[in-house]
Amino acid sequence: MPPDIWLLYSQMLKSRLFEEAIAKLWHDGLISGEMHLGTGEEAIITGVVSNLREGDSMALDHRGTSAMLIRGVDPVPILHELLGSPKGLCGGMGGHMHLFSKEYLAASSGIVGAAGPTAVGFALAAKYLRPGTVTTAFFGEGAMNQGMLMESINLATVWNLPVLFVCKNDRWSITTESAKMTGGDLNERVHGFGVPVVEEDGLDVLAVWNAAHDAIERARSGLGPTFLHAHCVHLEGHFLGYQLKRLIRSPIKDMPDVAIPLTQSFLKPSGANIRERLSGMNSIISTVMATLRSSRRESRKDPLFLAREHLHSESTRLKELEDKVEQEINQILASVLEEETS
């Protein structure tokens, strides 16, 4: 069965609009602490999750809102949860980093790499209790240096478990370029565990869907885990209010706060020699430059823009679909806010 691009696009759009509504609530101060959005990784999440069916499970990271939504969890309690309401999916106890749905066997964690062991455990239970079902684990490339994830990939292969490990590679571990902290090649690393690797453009929902479909069918038929390595760009950076993004967005406002103490410290007597100091300064400048160059709002880096290109020819149908999704999200937002204030 080939993928339905109309359905995939509507799911991606739903996720995007839902998360943009969340961003608005965060900016308005209705969400207090950190907020990690999945904007930019919708093609990966949609391409994988839309291949799941009843009895399948998901191990999610700190960015799991979109996967929950696309899996079919009711968006109304998700939004209540993010607002810390007793009406929330988890009674206001978890928040976006700790979303849980027992019904959909979906568990999140804010601990980097924790999706690995969780997926192995879910898959072990699946093997005994729900034969033919699979587990997906979502994590970033930064998690690939976390021991527990490496151990889990090994365990999944030696126990021949039905797991799809999904590495969402956006090249950044908060303010650190992951490549600078990663030895060797990630695909080769996973190959070393004896696990098949599929590398895809994570902006292309059809490519991800096809790759996930094959890997999941393979797992369902008892042939073991697969590692899906998909590249994407997080449109908002690591989280809302991401320091590097703020720095390049409003340099005039934020720069002096950073640049003045930095220069003073650079010039302070007693410390390293000038070559070492320059090397330190250069690494900061290169990080800021790398942020500048990865233009997060470029349309060619936006999976929704790319998916939409398949649908241009039927402009009336496209407009109808977009209007419908927008209306749906607006209604969800309105009803949740009304319930919260009443």
Added chain:
Amino acid sequence: MRNSLFTQAVDDVLAQAMAKDPRVIIMGEDVPMLRSNLLVRFGPNRVLGTPISESSFLGAGVAASMAGLRPVVEVYMVDFLGVCMDALLNHASKVEAFSGGKWTAPVVVRAPCGGGYGDGGQHEQSLWGWLAHIPGLTVVVPSTPADAGGLMLAALQHNGPVIFFEHKLLSEMWLEIMGSGGRTTTQYDVPGGGAKGTVSKHMEPIPIGKAVLRRSGSDITIVSVGVGVHRALEAAELLEKEYISASVLDLRTVSPLDKTLVCESVAQTGSLLVVDEDYESFGLSGELSAVVSETSITCKFARVCTQTTIPYSRSKEDQVLPNVDRIRNGALTLLESRR
């Protein structure tokens, strides 16, 4: 004397120590950006970024300290020590004992902690009781910029592993990164005297294991650490209006405990109320009760602590963490029961 913010005071003494002692290095996730001021002065060989590999870089920090360096290992949050507890539980804390006292691991772990800004139960824990439970670990929890600077200097000079707690509600840097994210639409109940304060131009170490009396009173002794000290001081002001005179003792160090000062104060007031943002069961509050019980002092005891997983919901969180009302009511109930 000059004014300083909390994290600024810590970073300033780190610069002071690094300028003096080439063995002091800093490592951790994102540290080159988080401590960019130190990076441009001391260079990338002494301010090291790490992968997200806590087990390996904390374990390496422990061993590097055994082999002569003075590493300050940063973790993003104390909660994440769960990933790499082995380095502290089975290694750093054991070296001195296992070597018959001939070898130690003078590593400093800098760990942001605490709640009050809506990050939920996996990112807002305190956990100093959990760490202090282990013989061989020193645990410090400063509540003011001056103490933060002084205790970091003491930690760097200490001949063994020290866990240095940095409360995110007191830290201008962490609250900005984890809380507001540059927004002006959020409000947090930040204790002014803890987030900002006067420090010496050239800071000196504050002895580890020495508590300090923040407020002197005759009816009840309230003992706390970190943000709890400031909540207790606020509650003490309210109690004053009800003609109750409360002492507030800031432990500053959880392990080793300043048993002498605790007992001295409790002997005078006859009532001990522990305010602890860490979990209630099997922790600091119970330990303080035991410390007093083991003497001949007779006293009434109560505690206001975190009893459950910290809720994400801000309103629920404010109830679960020790707040001024709970402390005031705890004191009133305790004194009522004494009559």
